[in-house]
Amino acid sequence: MLNLEKAEVESFKAINDYVSEVKSKISATAAATFIIHNDRIVNEWYSGVHDNFKNSRLVDAESRFNVASVRKTFLGFSISAALQQRKIKSLDDLVIDYLNDLDNGVLDRTTIRHLLTHTHGLKSRDSRCFFARN
Structure with a gap:
């Protein structure tokens, strides 16, 4: 656990309590x-333990959670914020126009809309097509 100032810990008490309630x-x-x-x-x-077994390990900074499809929510929120802040011009812009470290040969025609709707067709270097379905 980090050494946060008491005021910082108190300012996030409401969200921590809410997460605990959920x-x-x-x-x-x-x-x-x-x-x-x-x-x-x-x-x-952090709160709780890793599983329902007796003597289960407490959750801490080293814990890993299976978050399943929650990334879809984060992606949607992030794209919405970027649009609102005008960091993204259009949902129909190409992903490679915004992310420099991607393989252009694989994502050359994938748009931001494709990522949001989970309809992007990713092609491999040998021209086979893989479709992401989440």
Whole structure:
């Protein structure tokens, strides 16, 4: 756990409490919140254990969670924020126009809309086509 100032810990108490309540409501064994602001960790909170077994390990900074399809929510939120801030011009822009470290040969015709709707066809170097379905 980071050494955060007391005021910082208190300012995130409401969100940590909310996550704890949801954890209880859905009968999850564990939960965590981790918030970064201006390249600085401002909230790091853990609750629960890894599974329902006796002597299960407590959740901590080394824990890994199976978040399944939650990345879709983050992607949608991130794209919405980028559009609102005019960092992205259109959903029909090519992904390679915004991300420099991608393989242009694989993503050359993939748009941001493709990523949001999970309809992008990714082609491999040997021209076979793989379709992502999430």
